[in-house]
Amino acid sequence: MAFQKEPPHTHGTGSSSAVVLVNLGTPDEPTRSAVRRYLKQFLSDPRVVEIPRAIWWWILHLIILPFRSGQSAKKYASIWTDEGSPLKIHTQKQALLLRGALGERGHRDVTVAMAMRYGSPSLPDVLARLKRDGCTRIVVLPAYPQYSGTTTGSIYDAVFDHFKTVRNVPDLRLVRDYHDDDGYIDALKKSVLAHWEANGRGEKLVMSFHGVPKRTLLLGDPYHCECHKTARLLATKLKLKEDDYIVTFQSRFGKAEWLQPYTAPTVQALAKQGVRRVDVICPGFTSDCLETLEEIAMEVRHDFLTAGGKEFHYIPCLNESPAWIAALAELAEHQMIGWPTMITGAQHDVAKKDLDKARVAALKLGAEN
Numbered sequence: 146m147a148f149q150k151e152p153p154h155t156h157g158t159g160s161s162s163a164v165v166l167v168n169l170g171t172p173d174e175p176t177r178s179a180v181r182r183y184l185k186q187f188l189s190d191p192r193v194v195e196i197p198r199a200i201w202w203w204i205l206h207l208i209i210l211p212f213r214s215g216q217s218a219k220k221y222a223s224i225w226t227d228e229g230s231p232l233k234i235h236t237q238k239q240a241l242l243l244r245g246a247l248g249e250r251g252h253r254d255v256t257v258a259m260a261m262r263y264g265s266p267s268l269p270d271v272l273a274r275l276k277r278d279g280c281t282r283i284v285v286l287p288a289y290p291q292y293s294g295t296t297t298g299s300i301y302d303a304v305f306d307h308f309k310t311v312r313n314v315p316d317l318r319l320v321r322d323y324h325d326d327d328g329y330i331d332a333l334k335k336s337v338l339a340h341w342e343a344n345g346r347g348e349k350l351v352m353s354f355h356g357v358p359k360r361t362l363l364l365g366d367p368y369h370c371e372c373h374k375t376a377r378l379l380a381t382k383l384k385l386k387e388d389d390y391i392v393t394f395q396s397r398f399g400k401a402e403w404l405q406p407y408t409a410p411t412v413q414a415l416a417k418q419g420v421r422r423v424d425v426i427c428p429g430f431t432s433d434c435l436e437t438l439e440e441i442a443m444e445v446r447h448d449f450l451t452a453g454g455k456e457f458h459y460i461p462c463l464n465e466s467p468a469w470i471a472a473l474a475e476l477a478e479h480q481m482i483g484w485p486t487m488i489t490g491a492q493h494d495v496a497k498k499d500l501d502k503a504r505v506a507a508l509k510l511g512a513e514n
């Protein structure tokens with residue numbers, strides 16, 4: 146393996162810091178071919194599907210890709226916006242706002258970029274660009290509050306794989322999880338309270354997390370436990386009693402057992418038990434996406450109403466909420482302790498201008514959306 150040729154190392158020049166907000170990824174378009182390309186990359190990752198490669202290759206190419214690509218493309222089309230995929234748009238806006246928030250907190254010369262684990266902009270491309278631009282310190286901040294080998298673990302793989310051929314590897318800080326981070330839990334609490342203030346309150350708060358195969362829990366993946374801890378902390382902040390909320394898992398894929406209880410059958414059972422209204426929040430998703438906008442806000446809503454429920458309220462993800470952006474800034478800042486990014490005095494005015502520019506850019510993105 147050959148290592149990259151680097152420009153000669155010069156002490157103290159051209160050195161700066163960066164934060165990369167990394168999300169899962171999404172197709173480039175809501176079409177069969179674009180979804181197929183995305184699913185192929187995603188579902189070929191051995192962290193995501195742990196079936197022996199020689200068997201999985203045939204299942205993926207002969208069954209999953211030919212059938213699922215078209216079905217999923219239709220679902221994507223139902224949530225697509227003029228600006229593109231909701232997941233990508235929210236992640237872009239979060240990165241812009243995070244840049245502004247870091248400026249406001251006194252961090253100059255911090256580049257904030259967003260990247261996707263699958264699809265574009267790809268994580269290796271973004272890391273290569275940052276290095277070319279002279280970033281010698283990089284914080285990798287996954288958009289997943291709860292650690293799972295299938296998500297955060299896979300981002301770690303991509304980061305390490307990318308730097309395998311790099312001679313002068315940057316100072317790297319990787320955020321592993323923030324399932325119990327006070328800023329994150331507080332942002333969730335604020336979003337539930339705002340929803341209740343505007344719409345009244347349901348009889349049950351359903352906290353629905355993306356599922357993973359049950360086998361991964363038995364093999365030591367901490368994801369299930371971290372989801373339950375997030376739920377418990379949020380319930381405590383909201384002063385909920387045990388009966389007021391329930392934790393469920395959605396988005397099951399394939400025939401094997403996944404984490405239980407599953408979201409759709411749970412809300413159907415609640416409707417049948419006479420629960421008239423449920424409020425559903427997806428705390429593990431920090432941006433609205435296919436799994437929240439289509440699966441929860443459309444499919445699961447339909448399941449609840451047809452089982453006899455009367456009112457279904459979906460509480461949107463944290464997206465660009467100010468409390469969430471502040472929580473992200475604090476998470477990033479914590480990783481940058483000891484890095485020369487802080488400014489004082491006169492430079493603060495410059496940072497304020499950066500913040501205004503970031504806000505205008507984010508608003509413009511929102512207006513066009």
Ligand SMILES: C=CC1=C(C)c2cc3[nH]c(cc4nc(cc5[nH]c(cc1n2)c(C)c5CCC(=O)O)C(CCC(=O)O)=C4C)c(C)c3C=C
Pocket residue numbers: 169170171172184188193194213217230232289293295296355356357358368396398429430433434435436
């Ligand atoms: C096949 C196994 C899958 C595992 C394991 C899995 C874990 C997992 N995923 C997320 C977050 C998201 N997943 C999204 C879409 C999605 N997920 C899977 C499969 C697995 N996910 C598929 C096949 C898809 C694509 C859509 C479909 O065909 O159903 C998304 C939304 C992306 C978007 O473009 O909007 C997110 C976000 C987590 C957090 C997780 C494990 C903890």
Ligand SMILES: [Fe+2]
Pocket residue numbers: 355396
């Ligand atoms: Fe998924």
Ligand SMILES: [Fe+2]
Pocket residue numbers: 396435436440
């Ligand atoms: Fe789904």
